[in-house]
Amino acid sequence: MNKDSKIYVAGHRGLVGSAIVKTLKEKGYNNLLTRKHADLDLTNTKQVASFFEDEKPEYVFLAAAKVGGIIANNVYRGEFIYENLMIQNNVVHQSYLNGVKKLMFLGSTCIYPKNCPQPMKEDYLLTDTLEYTNEPYAIAKIAGIKLCESYNIQYGTNFISVMPTNLYGPNDNFDLERSHVLPALIRKIHLGKALENDEWNIISKDLDNLPIEGIDGKSTKNEILKVFEKYGIKKTVDGTIAVEIWGTGKPMREFLWSEDMADACVFLMEHRDFSDVYRPTSKEIRNTHINIGTGIDISIADLSELIRNQIGFKGKFEFNTSKPDGTLKKLTDVTKLNQLGWQHKISLEVGIKKQYEWYSKSYGH
Numbered sequence: 001m002n003k004d005s006k007i008y009v010a011g012h013r014g015l016v017g018s019a020i021v022k023t024l025k026e027k028g029y030n031n032l033l034t035r036k037h038a039d040l041d042l043t044n045t046k047q048v049a050s051f052f053e054d055e056k057p058e059y060v061f062l063a064a065a066k067v068g069g070i071i072a073n074n075v076y077r078g079e080f081i082y083e084n085l086m087i088q089n090n091v092v093h094q095s096y097l098n099g100v101k102k103l104m105f106l107g108s109t110c111i112y113p114k115n116c117p118q119p120m121k122e123d124y125l126l127t128d129t130l131e132y133t134n135e136p137y138a139i140a141k142i143a144g145i146k147l148c149e150s151y152n153i154q155y156g157t158n159f160i161s162v163m164p165t166n167l168y169g170p171n172d173n174f175d176l177e178r179s180h181v182l183p184a185l186i187r188k189i190h191l192g193k194a195l196e197n198d199e200w201n202i203i204s205k206d207l208d209n210l211p212i213e214g215i216d217g218k219s220t221k222n223e224i225l226k227v228f229e230k231y232g233i234k235k236t237v238d239g240t241i242a243v244e245i246w247g248t249g250k251p252m253r254e255f256l257w258s259e260d261m262a263d264a265c266v267f268l269m270e271h272r273d274f275s276d277v278y279r280p281t282s283k284e285i286r287n288t289h290i291n292i293g294t295g296i297d298i299s300i301a302d303l304s305e306l307i308r309n310q311i312g313f314k315g316k317f318e319f320n321t322s323k324p325d326g327t328l329k330k331l332t333d334v335t336k337l338n339q340l341g342w343q344h345k346i347s348l349e350v351g352i353k354k355q356y357e358w359y360s361k362s363y364g365h
């Protein structure tokens with residue numbers, strides 16, 4: 001990529017897309033192309049075709065997708081498979097038709113089997129049954145990998161697929177129902193601490209900026225307490241505050257700071273081609289995608305304690321086992337990525353601190 005190459009970042013307002021834009025700008029790329037969802041619906045084939053014909057981007061980062069945590073994936077199953085298939089089919093196919101030089105497709109480590117051997121190597125794809133909660137999303141992502149791989153093989157395109165582990169960072173989703181675990185716990189524990197200290201001004205500010213269904217900054221204390229209870233933030237009979245953690249707390253997860261993720265994406269776009277991961281000695285070309293992660297995981301119970309220490313919450317955690325655990329372990333094998341010359345920089349402890357600072361600053365606490 002040259003500094004003046006026309007680079008389209010799809011999903012530029014999201015967690016990863018915004019970090020990719022920031023990284024590209026910091027590196028001096030000066031011809032970035034972006035479109036808001038409201039101005040270009042990537043599930044709409046006609047709109048995407050016109051956009052590519054008019055704009056002719058040279059490089060594409062596909063970071064737009066229907067994304068959410070374990071409950072959102074499990075509940076909105078139809079939306080997750082349909083929208084993701086449509087977005088990737090439209091963007092990848094139009095990239096091929098319009099001569100895009102290189103594209104990066106973002107998948108997810110949920111493509112690997114539920115009981116995958118650990119750590120998960122790229123070659124473990126399609127070796128067993130998927131985790132039920134996110135099966136539709138995972139199947140769309142697997143289709144995305146195969147779409148890129150098949151176009152590369154048949155048409156000679158240069159489309160790279162990367163499979164990131166769980167991500168977090170600036171512009172994350174803090175919705176208590178639909179978000180991923182890390183932003184959800186930061187917000188629940190933050191609100192739990194405010195309740196513990198009777199800091200209603202902090203609670204009101206948070207709700208003004210990020211209303212929860214049924215309450216905002218102007219709601220009464222009783223209205224707020226009722227809705228908080230529904231989301232697992234409550235005063236117990238002995239007066240201590242309890243914050244609910246979904247599931248048993250035993251699942252292990254691996255977390256990567258979104259700006260590290262963006263750095264890895266730009267690094268791979270700058271330095272790697274499909275031919276680097278293509279195995280010329282093999283007659284069958286498969287599993288050419290690349291895992292992106294840290295290779296380090298932590299239990300959800302221990303993650304909750306790390307966040308508690310960062311925020312200074314003194315109350316207790318209650319594990320709600322009626323909520324799903326999902327996969328018990330999904331640690332990436334990052335040998336391929338490390339051998340290509342990239343390693344993460346931000347530790348989980350530093351990332352949680354940065355994430356809490358971003359959340360506090362952005363939502364005016």
Ligand SMILES: NC(=O)C1=CN([C@@H]2O[C@H](COP(=O)(O)OP(=O)(O)OC[C@H]3O[C@@H](n4cnc5c(N)ncnc54)[C@H](OP(=O)(O)O)[C@@H]3O)[C@@H](O)[C@H]2O)C=CC1
Binds near residue numbers: 037066087166167
């Ligand atoms: N977050 C994570 O932990 C992980 C994410 N990933 C993958 O990384 C990629 C980026 O995810 P992330 O940044 O977290 O997601 P976000 O939800 O933060 O951002 C996704 C972006 O895509 C846009 N978008 C969604 N649907 C459409 C559409 N139909 N047309 C146009 N734009 C659309 C969204 O716009 P709007 O909000 O306006 O709809 C949003 O800006 C995705 O492919 C995801 O699957 C993989 C593993 C983990």
Ligand SMILES: C[C@H]1O[C@H](OP(=O)(O)OP(=O)(O)OC[C@H]2O[C@@H](n3cnc4c(=O)[nH]c(N)nc43)[C@H](O)[C@@H]2O)[C@@H](O)[C@@H](O)C1=O
Binds near residue numbers: 108109181185253323
């Ligand atoms: C990135 C990845 O994200 C999704 O998979 P997931 O890793 O299971 O996602 P999660 O972050 O929502 O949960 C991680 C763990 O944490 C537990 N947990 C506790 N308490 C809360 C909580 O309050 N909110 C959430 N969301 N989870 C909680 C939760 O029960 C689970 O055991 C995929 O569907 C798919 O989108 C995908 O690829």
